[in-house]
Amino acid sequence: MIEHRFRQSWLNTFLACPEQARTIRNGTAIDVAGSKMVRGTAVHAAIETALTARMAGHEMTVDDILEAFHWSWDSLVGTIEKWNKGATTAEATVELAETMVRTWCAEVFPYLNPVGVEKSFEFVLYEDEGRRISLYGTRDLDEDNLTWDWKTGEHDADWLVRRNDLQSMIYTLARAHERGDLESQQPFRYCYLTNGEVEVIDVTRTSQDWAALVPMCNSIADLIEAKLPSWPLRYDGWKCSDDWCPNWAACRGKHLGVGSKPANW
Numbered sequence: 001m002i003e004h005r006f007r008q009s010w011l012n013t014f015l016a017c018p019e020q021a022r023t024i025r026n027g028t029a030i031d032v033a034g035s036k037m038v039r040g041t042a043v044h045a046a047i048e049t050a051l052t053a054r055m056a057g058h059e060m061t062v063d064d065i066l067e068a069f070h071w072s073w074d075s076l077v078g079t080i081e082k083w084n085k086g087a088t089t090a091e092a093t094v095e096l097a098e099t100m101v102r103t104w105c106a107e108v109f110p111y112l113n114p115v116g117v118e119k120s121f122e123f124v125l126y127e128d129e130g131r132r133i134s135l136y137g138t139r140d141l142d143e144d145n146l147t148w149d150w151k152t153g154e155h156d157a158d159w160l161v162r163r164n165d166l167q168s169m170i171y172t173l174a175r176a177h178e179r180g181d182l183e184s185q186q187p188f189r190y191c192y193l194t195n196g197e198v199e200v201i202d203v204t205r206t207s208q209d210w211a212a213l214v215p216m217c218n219s220i221a222d223l224i225e226a227k228l229p230s231w232p233l234r235y236d237g238w239k240c241s242d243d244w245c246p247n248w249a250a251c252r253g254k255h256l257g258v259g260s261k262p263a264n265w
Helices: 009-014 016-024 035-055 062-079 090-107 160-164 168-181 206-225
Strands: 002-005 081-082 116-128 130-142 146-151 186-192 199-205
Touching: 002 009, 002 016, 002 206, 009 016, 009 130, 009 168, 009 186, 009 206, 016 090, 035 062, 035 081, 035 090, 035 116, 035 130, 062 081, 116 206, 130 168, 130 206, 146 168, 160 199, 168 186, 168 199, 168 206
Parallel strands: 002 130, 146 186
Antiparallel strands: 116 130, 130 146, 186 199
């Protein structure tokens, strides 16, 4: 029996560029912390603290939640090795993050009823006599009848998210397994705080969405088991750049350069 465990975020990387996913999987990609990633982590930590406190019967003030953000930011800022566009200084990065937290506190937090915060999951997607595929990840927030995910970055057009988004398919299928109901529809909500404003995208996933995960994950398992020296390269995604790809220097960056923008960019 060949076992495959796919993390939801790794599958997203695979869809962006299979070769990047391969190098992350085998440990040859060299990743460094960017300012936007660290900002997002600190904002998530503040939100998690507020929701965990609410589940425990304690209500935090906005100042409390901002303090939680700053505690997380202060512990992480020293790990930043690259300052991304739009977050080129600590001052600007913190200013926008504080706006994100305040806006979330004012427009989202009052209405939430958490039953699970940072809920880890793992389930078997597919199994036959020779292969088992499991999916795992961590959900930001479970309400009784809704799963939430907090985002501090950009997103595709709403219709593309509803059509293609993999995270919502996997997270809702995880909850369907936990409920023992693989037939009923499951709702999912993205809450984007990207520009300090709240933007919500609602998605409903069905058994058809979940069934379509099986051939996709089996095709990835086929690729892994083939033990190829490289996987297909994707150059057309915005993440194919020195800022966002940890394999850039060993891949396209060998030709276009590392640490500077190519001529046509």
